[in-house]
Amino acid sequence: MTNSPLTLFCLVDGQSTSKAFPVSIPSAESVGELKKHIKVEKAPRFDDLAADELTLWRVSIPVVPADKHKPIVLDEVDSATDLDPTDDVFDNFSDKPPKKAIYNIVQRPPPGNTVCVLPPEAIQAITERLVGRFRLAVTDIEKAIARNEPGGWKVAVDDT
Incomplete structure (x- = not known):
């Protein structure tokens, strides 16, 4: 050899x-x-x-x-x-x-055959980041609603 x-x-x-x-x-x-x-x-x-x-x-x-x-x-x-x-x-x-x-x-392996295993600490960190982003988004929506003029939300509808 x-x-x-x-x-x-x-x-x-x-x-x-x-x-x-x-x-x-x-x-x-x-x-x-x-x-x-x-x-x-x-x-x-x-x-x-x-x-x-x-x-x-x-x-x-x-x-x-x-x-x-x-x-x-x-x-x-x-x-x-x-x-x-x-x-x-x-x-x-x-x-x-x-x-x-x-x-x-x-x-490559067929789709669905690949498993990604994350340690619990990584899953916890990702979850906390996502929850934090969600809370910020909700706060932004609440502020937008509070600033809204009388007459409510306006939605543009495209009829095409």
Whole structure:
């Protein structure tokens, strides 16, 4: 096994090859570490996720200038293989990857599968800020009502 650096061109699912980005990683590192490198490289795009929530798919998609703006959708790629986070990068890319090709498609988890857990102190702080803002808004409304001239509130209605 070698530990030489390997540069892999990656693509986020649904983007065109014109949005491909390189990630350099020692070949003896794990696919899990590759996910961390991708998360850092694509910041802030994946800031709402932990690296282990990303799914990496091994592909070999040639970069063709005429198609560089055509979106690549994972469901339409026949040769995609999901990568095990415990494998070494070398296990999946033992041959030197060809030039001018995409090697990995990065996939976000489906909506609703991401859980954000905040400590109770953070939840309390957010709640207090929201309640404070709500109270200010109510106070502003009460002041506006108190300043109102006789005749009550006026509402503009658009009949179109």
